[in-house]
Amino acid sequence: MDLEFSPEDIAFRDEVRTFIAENYPAELRGKQDEGDELSKEDFLSWHKVLYKKGWVAPAWPVEYGGTGWTVTQRYIWSEETARADCIRLMPFGLTMVGPVIYTFGTPEQKAKFLPRILSGEDWWCQGYSEPGSGSDLASLRTRAVRDGDHYIVNGQKTWTTMAQHADWGFFLVRTNPDAKQQEGISFLLVDMKTPGIEVRPIITLGGEHEVNEVFLEDVRVPVENRVYEEDKGWTCAKFLLAHERVGIAGVAASKRGIERIRQIAANELDGEKPLLANPFFRRKVAELEMDLTALEYTELRTLAGEAAGKGPGAESSVLKIKGSEIQQRLTELTLEMAGHYGAPYFRSFGEGDNEHGIGPAWANRAAPTYFNTRKTTIYGGSNEIQRNIIAKMVLGL
Amino acid sequence: MDLSFTETQDMLRDTLARFLADTYDFETRKKMLASPEGRDPGIWRALSSELGLTSAPFAEEHGGMGGGAIENMIMMEELGKVIAIEPWLQTVVIGGGALKAVGGAVADAVIPGIIAGDTTIAFAYAEPQGRYNLADIGTTAKADGAGYVLNGHKASVYAAPWATHLLVTARTGGSRRERAGVELFLIDANSPGISRRDYATVDGFRASEVYFENCAIPGDALLPGGIDLIERIVDEATVAVCAEGSGIARKLLEGTVEYTKQRKQFGQPIGKFQALQHRMADMLIEAEQIASMTLMGTLRLNIPAAERKAAVSLVKAKVSRGLKIAGQSAVQTHGGIGITMELAIGHYFKRATMIESQFGTADYHLERYEALTLPA
Structure with a gap:
């Protein structure tokens, strides 16, 4: 056991660093740090660079297009991409449905979908939550009725992130209303261009259009697009949720977030001294670093367990809870730094006055980001649900 | 000691509450926000010249009702309950407060305009x-x-x-x-x-x-009056936004309790889950303490400056922390819908968040309190 990187790891880190420096799209630089909204093209431009290099899906098995990196190399990768402020790739294909397909899919499904997830040709969205089924996901009511070699799907999904761009969606649907809740659900891959699908925006507190409602009316889905057995889709859903929780910890991005707060607070004045010299403020930064370090090593232990063949289990709930709380505290601190400039709402700034900016650029999205980031303790299974999982699955209560 | 309101004060509260209930529903407020001016000037006209409410904290010689800080508290609390976007704090509490403090010709000249609704101050x-x-x-x-x-x-x-x-x-x-x-x-x-x-x-x-x-x-x-005058009117304003926060904390709690009675998951209203019950019990504790501190601060605005500042700082620090708990808990308990523009709860959360730092964060005020009351 050793915390230090080996010479090979250091060489790998340097390779990654050089690659990012030379290949990260110039037009994306700084966008993430300023909190700019990213377009589909923005996401895809970095995706395609990584695809070309063969680094787009480090966690996938090599046979399906993974990199074959060690746990340490994957750790280095996420550190370096966050350090360079690279945008995060959309997770719906790469870390959600991709692993479900290579784990549970048919050879035909693997051949059809995996290459297009890797190349970025297909943009995916997740049809899980419904208006009446949030935390209680298994109560979902979107119905799929078999009609020859098709399912006819009717129902409504909600909180569907980035569905406005999606080519494909993976949907949990009820195929057997008579079975016990979890036992009558199937996992379908749905072409979002199929007639009968309507996507309507939901605007969130910061004014963003990230999430949507998806209405399905007599949508015909070929049976061959069902992953795994009929009525056994909950197995895929649980597998995916456990995987989602690991990525959700966002350790590297939070490290970058703290680094950014350190930089800003070292320059922002509080009276005659930098804000970072304010004892209350610096204590909060120190506490965040303490908690983030604890999270980081918990994640590393989980990943080491995974490398040794233990799938992510209920422990991933620990990562989700602490990771989401830390992400929120980062936004609280940023809003605190903004002071009076937390108030101006950036979407209302008129055009044409280039002489007078309104506050420092980093402060412009502090409040909207703070509002928006309240989602992290709600999505991916709310933190209340995660604690239930720990109580039930780990503690046996 | 007497912590009860007078009949006149109760009546004032009822008048404003009834008017706001009729005119300031969530959908109407949304339309005001989206309009080019960002408000409906008719509302200010009604609050001032029609209902005479802006006269509450002013002396009778200026055409006022002879009230003061308690009247400001009552009004701000009710305005908070509908997250009103009226310039009441700026015009009546701060502008009016400064004019009352200095008195003389400028007070005689400007206060009647505030009461009539012609004068608004930032x-x-x-x-x-x-x-x-x-x-x-x-x-x-x-x-x-x-x-x-x-x-x-x-x-x-x-x-x-x-x-x-x-x-x-x-x-x-x-x-x-x-x-x-x-x-x-x-x-x-x-x-x-x-x-x-x-x-x-x-x-x-x-x-x-x-x-x-x-x-x-x-x-x-x-x-x-220099910095002493400025500190005094800002202390008055600080307590007034705490009163606004008190109204908001009540609505955050009410809205959350109501929602958890309606929203069903796992075959029952989510309000039946102990984890959420305890969270809402904590929200109630915060709302009560916010109300208590606001009342204390309101009643301590006319004591010597050093004591007043110490008292107001304790009030604001507690209220800032309470609003953070109340706002975050309300959103978390609602789930995703709490982060959308669609429900009022998110808008209460946004205003609560801005009050947290208005006229100083909890840290700022604890530091000010320490400097005034603890030996170095």
């Missing part, structure tokens, strides 16, 4: 570098003949796009952060040399960056 005190220290002022007021000339930049001036008058803090002498030399001026908002950049705020108000460039103002624009 408080230009914050500066880009200043954070919450009221003496951290770079804006200058240079004596020039009988008057002054203003130069500087004021940040995030709430209600400035609607204001007929600006209440401005500026330095006639001394260096930045020095208490001596900071003065308060009441000026015509349309004085030559003033330019504004207007915007909406994240909590639904309209505000401006205000720039003074060789803005000449008359000598009697200075309201004598």
